[in-house]
Amino acid sequence: MKKEDQVLGAFANAFRTPDLRRKLLFVLLIIVIFRLGSQIPTPGVHVANVQTCFRQLENDGLYGLINLFSGGALLQLTIFALGIMPYITASIILQLLVVVIPRLETLKKEGQAGQTKITQYTRYLTLALAILQATGISALARNRTLLQGCDQPLLHNEDSLMTMLIMVITMTAGTAVIMWLGELITDRGIGNGMSILIFTQVVATFPASLWAVKTSQDSWWIFGTVIVIGLVLVAAVIFIEQAQRRIPVQYARRMVGRRMFGGSSTYIPLKVNQAGIIPVIFASSLLYLPALAAQFDQSGTSPVTNFIATYLVGGSHPLYMAIYFGLIIFFTYFYVSITFNPAEVADNMKKYGGFIPGIRAGKPTEEYLSYVLSRITLPGALYLGLISLVPLIAFALINANQNFPFGGTSILIMVGVALDTVKQIESQLQQRNYEGFLR
Amino acid sequence: MTTVFTVLLILTSLLLILLVLLHKGRGGGLSDMFGGGVSSGLGGSSVAERNLDRITVGAGVIWFACIIALGLLLKSGS
Numbered sequence: 001m002k003k004e005d006q007v008l009g010a011f012a013n014a015f016r017t018p019d020l021r022r023k024l025l026f027v028l029l030i031i032v033i034f035r036l037g038s039q040i041p042t043p044g045v046h047v048a049n050v051q052t053c054f055r056q057l058e059n060d061g062l063y064g065l066i067n068l069f070s071g072g073a074l075l076q077l078t079i080f081a082l083g084i085m086p087y088i089t090a091s092i093i094l095q096l097l098v099v100v101i102p103r104l105e106t107l108k109k110e111g112q113a114g115q116t117k118i119t120q121y122t123r124y125l126t127l128a129l130a131i132l133q134a135t136g137i138s139a140l141a142r143n144r145t146l147l148q149g150c151d152q153p154l155l156h157n158e159d160s161l162m163t164m165l166i167m168v169i170t171m172t173a174g175t176a177v178i179m180w181l182g183e184l185i186t187d188r189g190i191g192n193g194m195s196i197l198i199f200t201q202v203v204a205t206f207p208a209s210l211w212a213v214k215t216s217q218d219s220w221w222i223f224g225t226v227i228v229i230g231l232v233l234v235a236a237v238i239f240i241e242q243a244q245r246r247i248p249v250q251y252a253r254r255m256v257g258r259r260m261f262g263g264s265s266t267y268i269p270l271k272v273n274q275a276g277i278i279p280v281i282f283a284s285s286l287l288y289l290p291a292l293a294a295q296f297d298q299s300g301t302s303p304v305t306n307f308i309a310t311y312l313v314g315g316s317h318p319l320y321m322a323i324y325f326g327l328i329i330f331f332t333y334f335y336v337s338i339t340f341n342p343a344e345v346a347d348n349m350k351k352y353g354g355f356i357p358g359i360r361a362g363k364p365t366e367e368y369l370s371y372v373l374s375r376i377t378l379p380g381a382l383y384l385g386l387i388s389l390v391p392l393i394a395f396a397l398i399n400a401n402q403n404f405p406f407g408g409t410s411i412l413i414m415v416g417v418a419l420d421t422v423k424q425i426e427s428q429l430q431q432r433n434y435e436g437f438l439r
Numbered sequence: 440m441t442t443v444f445t446v447l448l449i450l451t452s453l454l455l456i457l458l459v460l461l462h463k464g465r466g467g468g469l470s471d472m473f474g475g476g477v478s479s480g481l482g483g484s485s486v487a488e489r490n491l492d493r494i495t496v497g498a499g500v501i502w503f504a505c506i507i508a509l510g511l512l513l514k515s516g517s
Contacts, residue, residue, distance in 0.1 A: 043448065043509035079506055116463070123460060156513055166445060170506065173452035176459040177499060183462065 013429060020190075020428050027189040030181050031200050037080040037177070038073040038204075042170050044163040045077045045141070046156050053154070073201075077141060077154070077167075079174040082133050084182065084197050086175050088285050090125040094118060095338070123179065130175035131168065138167040190428070191421035198281065199417040202410045230411070233387070237415045240383050243272040245376055247369070252353035270373060273380040274340060277416035279331035280388060283324055284409045321393075325385040332381035333374075342369035387412060441512050448505040455502055458495045463488065 015021050041047050054075055074081045098104045098118070107114035141154045142164065157163050178197065185193030214223045246267035290308045346366035355361045359368050388409055 037503075040503075040506060041510060043445075043506055043513060047510075047514070127456060127460070162445070166448060169449055169452045173455045173502060176456045177502075180459045180462065180495065 014425055017429065020425065023188065023190050023428075024425075027185055027191070027196065030185055030189065031196070034080065034178065034181055034197060034200060035204065037174065038078050038083075038201075039076075040079050042077050042079050042081065042167050044155050044157065044167055046154055050076055050154055074137070077137070079170055080178055081137065081171055082130055082175045082178075083201060084178055084194055085285065085288075086129040086133060087122075087126045087179055087182070087194060088198075088281065089129055089289075090122050092282055092285070093125060094122050126179055127172065127176060130172045134168045134171035134175075135164075137171070138164050141167075190424050191417070195277070195281075195413075195417045196421065198413060202413050206410070206414075233390070233411055234415055237387060237411060238419065240273055240380075241271075241416065241419055244269045245272070245372065246270075247372065248357055249349065249354045250357055252355075268345065268369075270340075270376055271380070272376055273332075273383060274373070274377060275332045275335040275380065275384075276420070277412050278335050279328050279381075279384055280409055280412045280416075282331045282335075283327035284388075286327060287320075287324060321389055325389060328385045328388060329381040332384055333377060336373065336377050336380075340373060342366045342373060345369060384412070441509065444505050444509045444512065448502065448509060451498055451502040451505060455495070455498045458491065458498055461491060462495070 014024065041050070073083060094104075098108050104118065107117055144154060155163055182193030182197050185191065185196055187193075189196075210226075214220070246269055248265060248267050250265045293308070343366050346362065346369060349355065349365060350361045356365055356368065359365055
């Protein structure tokens with residue numbers, strides 16, 4: 001094989017493999033449908049008025065956060081306005097409930113059948129949440145309070161209940177469609193559907209908010225600095241994402257019939273950031289809830305709303321940062337404890353005659369694994385927390401607005417999802433030829 | 440004209456929600472990342488599932504068309 005340009009060569013290989021090409025094109029198709037739906041307004045919405053209002057508020061902190069997750073769809077009242085938020089919220093709620101409710105816990109332990117049932121519950125809960133949120137948002141739009149400080153009618157016919165009903169039903173159906181699209185990607189495409197859809201929404205707002213830095217500061221210097229800092233951050237994130245500790249494992253040689261098995265030494269890779277980007281998504285979507293709830297208070301004078309508006313919106317307040325940081329660390333440990341079960345791994349190793357050099361099989365192995373895991377998760381959790389805070393602090397200093405494009409959350413989501421997806425493509429590629437993206 | 444599309448939109452929306460719920464939630468989404476392990480079974484989808492896919496796509500297209508038609512009608516109406 002002739003020597004090609006490394007990265008482009010891998011791309012060409014990816015498209016030369018028929019199986020992989022079909023999957024990649026399928027994902028692209030779904031993304032196109034998803035973005036298209038995020039631009040089409042719900043029937044009954046006065047598009048021109050919404051656009052004028054939207055432009056006035058574009059650089060406001062609160063709206064920036066909301067826009068990040070919906071890719072600008074929510075405030076423009078499109079048919080996919082709710083995006084994947086209901087699904088994420090439903091998954092979080094169900095995962096927390098599994099720990100609390102014994103019935104769900106037994107379901108989870110049942111294995112695949114139980115897992116399917118939990119997924120089904122998540123889907124029902126998603127739709128329930130979607131109806132709730134759609135009603136809330138339509139009501140806000142009707143009262144003209146969705147985009148505060150802009151007093152133009154957002155709907156064509158504000159008094160009719162029919163318009164409300166249509167909007168709620170359309171948005172709920174939109175959420176159902178998004179859920180289905182995500183599952184299709186997981187099923188027939190590459191990577192995890194939901195995270196790819198989140199990725200799409202984050203990336204979609206990216207160029208606009210990057211340009212907003214330039215226009216609001218009106219200086220190429222700051223624009224350049226922002227890009228350089230962003231690139232450094234990306235490099236740092238990739239560095240830590242790839243870092244792992246390899247615990248050596250020896251397998252005893254054994255005879256099965258006339259064949260010889262094992263006798264090899266491998267390792268268990270423990271990533272520094274075992275949890276990936278999930279804690280960040282969870283923490284920020286939890287923090288986004290009070291901001292959303294605060295919008296329902298129309299007068300904006302109650303003490304609760306005031307409290308939320310001062311402390312929990314935008315991310316420039318120290319209390320917000322502290323809560324964010326705490327939540328990320330909590331969710332990192334929570335998620336790692338769910339995904340990696342030392343007892344199970346130790347048990348499997350014992351079954352197949354494997355052991356860690358210097359440590360006895362069974363209980364001591366399990367203790368050793370969980371010891372290493374909890375030690376290694378600490379820097380991982382701190383790293384996740386710090387990365388999501390660094391931009392907030394740095395840019396409070398040079399006075400850029402908070403919905404800065406390289407905000408920790410968006411950077412972690414972008415890099416994390418991209419790395420995951422590329423790795424999956426690569427593992428598919430390696431079934432055919434050994435040249436991949438990463439080496 | 441608007442009424443026809445409105446009724447059609449409501450009907451297809453409800454149908455679409457129902458159809459999506461009928462799908463066998465293939466461990467998609469975040470719950471898949473949650474220690475589900477290798478949850479997607481082997482083999483392709485069954486005939487019933489494939490037909491369901493087709494019907495869902497059909498309903499989705501009608502739903503989409505209704506939204507666009509309604510949008511255009513409202514725009515010219517105001």
